[in-house]
Structure formats: structure tokens, C-alpha cells
Amino acid sequence: MLISAGESIEGYRILEYKELVFGTAKSTEGESYRQIAIKKAQQMAEFMDANAIINFSIEIYPIKDNVQEITVYGNAVYVEHKDGRPVGGSKPNRVNLEAYMPKQNNEKSLIAKVQSSNGFRFVACPKCGTKYKTDVDANGEVRIRGFEDVDDDEPGLQIFCLRCGTKFTVPDEK
Ligand SMILES: [Zn+2]
Known part of the structure; x- marks a missing residue:
């Protein structure tokens, strides 16, 4: 499983965007709790037939005396080598490249x-x-x-969906 903190992976092309994946673990789970959290996120990605995770990030929060909780998360994707060689693992579903292009509209x-979910805030x-x-x-x-x-x-944060190109507004979290 390839993992990148960036929006892409050097030498690879993203063929398919899948879902948010994450893993959590507490330091009471042992010295390797960081690896446990990463493994959970990888398993979630594998379950979606992804072979890489982008936008990968790690957060560690203290939850009580000497106990920390680690959360890792990212977006699961399916990639191939830039020269078209598959990375291995499962095949992606049919890919509609047009779907990734931002669409211009005035609506x-x-x-x-x-x-x-699970302490995460997310938008779909x-x-x-x-x-x-x-x-x-x-700044809140x-x-x-x-x-x-x-x-x-438009007020607030607007983004283009990575998968379908739809522009949507992310509301303030209150
Ligand atoms: Zn979308």
C-alpha cells in the first residue's frame, strides 16, 4: 500500500478516487499503536480495492493521563505506474476520466x-x-x-469533488 501526504504520488497516476479511510488506536494498545492505526486505515483501503492512500495525515490527541489516541486518515485511491504498468492487487472499476474534470457552471x-462518525467530522x-x-x-x-x-x-468554502467534479459548499461547523 502506497501512502502519500500529498495529493499525488510521484511516479504514479491516480485512476480512481475512492473514499475517506481512517484508523484509530490508543497508546494503551502497546508500543506499536501508531502502526496499528495505520494498519487499520490500510485494511479499510484494501477493502475498497484501493492500492494507495493520498492526503495521508496523522493526529495525536491526549485523552487522559498518559494515554494518547492516534488517528490517521486519508483518501483511498487506485493508482498505476506512470508508464501504465499496474501496481498489482485488484483491478479498478471502469474509470471515467471526464468525471475528474472540474465542470464550469453558473448554478x-x-x-x-x-x-x-467516530469522532470525525466530514462532508459527503x-x-x-x-x-x-x-x-x-x-480563525474558526x-x-x-x-x-x-x-x-x-460565494460565501464559505467551495470545493470541486475529486471523484465527480461537482462544485459544492462546505458549511460551517457549528
Ligand atoms: Zn462527487
């Missing part, structure tokens, strides 16, 4: 619902359901790591 953007694309983990920056603004606001005219 007001759709508004995603903020959802919560209103069109295809691809999930994105949300964070709040120092909602952000999604690796994404810039694509529409300065």
Missing part, C-alpha cells in the same frame, strides 16, 4: 451536509457521496486539507 453550488459530496474530512483552522474557518476555496464570489 449556485450544492451544499454538503456535515456528518460525524452531494452528488456522488465521496467523503472529505473537515478541519477548523485557527472550516477547511479541508489539500483543498483551496474555488469560488471567491
Whole structure:
């Protein structure tokens, strides 16, 4: 399983975007708890027939005396080598490359619902359901790591969905 903190992986081409994956573990699970969390995220990605994780990030929170919880997360993807060689593992579903191109339209953007699961806050694309983990920056603004606001005219954060290209608004988390 390839893992990258960036939005791409050097030498590879992303053929398919899948879902948000994550893994959590507590330091009480032993010295290798970080690896346990990463393994969980990898297993989740494997279950989706992904062979790589991008936007990979790790957060560690103290939860009580000398106990920490680690959370790792990222977006599962299916990649191949730039020269077209497969990486191995399962085959991707049919890929519609056009779906990844941002679409220009003047319609007001759709508004995603903020959802919560396992302590995560995330939004799902209103069109295809691809999930994105949300964070709040120092100014209290909602952000999604690796994404810039694509529409300065509309209030709030607008992003293009990685999978289907739909522009949608990420509401403030209140
Ligand atoms: Zn979408």
C-alpha cells in the first residue's frame, strides 16, 4: 500500500478516487499503536480495492493521563505506474476520466451536509457521496486539507469533488 501526504504520488497516476479511510488506536494498545492505526486505515483501503492512500495525515490527541489516541486518515485511491504498468492487487472499476474534470457552471453550488462518525467530522459530496474530512483552522474557518476555496464570489468554502467534479459548499461547523 502506497501512502502519500500529498495529493499525488510521484511516479504514479491516480485512476480512481475512492473514499475517506481512517484508523484509530490508543497508546494503551502497546508500543506499536501508531502502526496499528495505520494498519487499520490500510485494511479499510484494501477493502475498497484501493492500492494507495493520498492526503495521508496523522493526529495525536491526549485523552487522559498518559494515554494518547492516534488517528490517521486519508483518501483511498487506485493508482498505476506512470508508464501504465499496474501496481498489482485488484483491478479498478471502469474509470471515467471526464468525471475528474472540474465542470464550469453558473448554478449556485450544492451544499454538503456535515456528518460525524467516530469522532470525525466530514462532508459527503452531494452528488456522488465521496467523503472529505473537515478541519477548523485557527480563525474558526472550516477547511479541508489539500483543498483551496474555488469560488471567491460565494460565501464559505467551495470545493470541486475529486471523484465527480461537482462544485459544492462546505458549511460551517457549528
Ligand atoms: Zn462527487
